[in-house]
Amino acid sequence: MRKKVTVVGAGNVGANCALRIAGKELADVVLVDVVEGVPQGKALDILQSGPVEGYDVSLTGANDYAPTANSDIVVITAGFPRTPGMSRDDLLLKNYEVVRSATEQAVKFSPNCILILVTNPLDAMCWTAFHVSKFSKNRVIGMAGVLDTARFRTFIAQELDVSVSNVTAMVLGGHGDTMVPIARLTSVSGIPLSELLDQAVIDRLIDRARNGGAEIVKYLKTGSAYYAPSAAAVEMVESILKDKKKVLPCAAYLEGEYGIKDLFVGVPVKLGSRGIENIYQIALRPEEQAALDKSAAAVKELIDVIKQKM
Numbered sequence: 373m374r375k376k377v378t379v380v381g382a383g384n385v386g387a388n389c390a391l392r393i394a395g396k397e398l399a400d401v402v403l404v405d406v407v408e409g410v411p412q413g414k415a416l417d418i419l420q421s422g423p424v425e426g427y428d429v430s431l432t433g434a435n436d437y438a439p440t441a442n443s444d445i446v447v448i449t450a451g452f453p454r455t456p457g458m459s460r461d462d463l464l465l466k467n468y469e470v471v472r473s474a475t476e477q478a479v480k481f482s483p484n485c486i487l488i489l490v491t492n493p494l495d496a497m498c499w500t501a502f503h504v505s506k507f508s509k510n511r512v513i514g515m516a517g518v519l520d521t522a523r524f525r526t527f528i529a530q531e532l533d534v535s536v537s538n539v540t541a542m543v544l545g546g547h548g549d550t551m552v553p554i555a556r557l558t559s560v561s562g563i564p565l566s567e568l569l570d571q572a573v574i575d576r577l578i579d580r581a582r583n584g585g586a587e588i589v590k591y592l593k594t595g596s597a598y599y600a601p602s603a604a605a606v607e608m609v610e611s612i613l614k615d616k617k618k619v620l621p622c623a624a625y626l627e628g629e630y631g632i633k634d635l636f637v638g639v640p641v642k643l644g645s646r647g648i649e650n651i652y653q654i655a656l657r658p659e660e661q662a663a664l665d666k667s668a669a670a671v672k673e674l675i676d677v678i679k680q681k682m
């Protein structure tokens with residue numbers, strides 16, 4: 373029997389997740405949205421690409437959660453995107469309500485699923501879904517680091533004129549302006565970045581990666597990025613469904629790792645059929661730990677706002 377993935381939110385990120393999951397034949401997909409007709413229409417459109425692209429999966433759209441029953445994974449992309457001048461944090465209260473209700477309904481029909489959060493502000497939305505679902509911490513995961521490292525890797529590859537597939541990067545922390553790219557653990561085919569680029573250039577690339585989302589919002593004007601975010605979410609879906617055990621930077625619930633408690637923050641994890649199968653703790657230098665602490669403090673500020681709403 374094929375696996376089943378529900379994608380909540382049939383907007384830009386959600387529809388592209390559905391398209392990529394179908395294209396890779398990872399699972400049957402149910403798209404859910406509050407807007408009548410949109411998930412149905414987009415699912416049908418993607419389904420009709422199947423004969424051309426050569427994939428055999430089922431895609432359906434719905435405005436309720438009954439058709440999502442027994443999903444293996446639920447990807448939550450529902451909510452409002454940023455527009456120019458907004459930070460991800462500005463979305464907090466609006467998207468809190470969306471993610472709370474989406475989680476409640478999704479887990480009612482798929483009590484054994486793994487939840488992948490994409491909606492921003494990401495780390496706070498993960499925390500919301502974790503508390504609403506009451507799932508174990510290995511089954512609530514946030515998509516941020518895969519995207520942030522993809523941006524960093526892109527800029528490094530461009531700068532050096534090398535293949536992106538040779539560049540591996542490490543980004544820790546919250547999915548926001550305080551994210552912590554660790555240049556020391558970033559390499560090109562094993563060659564440390566510091567052997568290849570001056571510190572000033574590395575700093576410029578880090579800065580661009582940190583503001584990578586805002587750069588795209590500025591161009592698009594009416595919304596935020598969705599091609600790379602959906603690609604990143606689907607890499608996580610694939611690692612789980614195929615039990616590939618990829619080590620990826622994801623937002624995970626921390627209980628003391630890196631000195632952080634009761635928060636979702638981006639760290640390297642192993643993603644397999646049980647969701648997060650390991651959280652890797654790497655020894656940080658004092659300045660890296662300080663940057664991570666600052667990032668965690670920014671996430672905590674949002675959680676404190678949410679706690680008052682709960």
Ligand code: APR
Nearest residue numbers: 381382383384385386405406449450451452453490491492
């Ligand atoms: N339940 C289901 N769908 C909802 C709900 C809800 N309660 N509320 C809103 N939606 C739907 C909207 O109808 C819309 O189709 O979520 C979709 C969001 O799509 P877009 O506006 O295109 O936004 P998108 O670019 O996909 O971003 C979604 O992902 O990357 C993050 O910051 C981004 O938080 C944003 C989210």
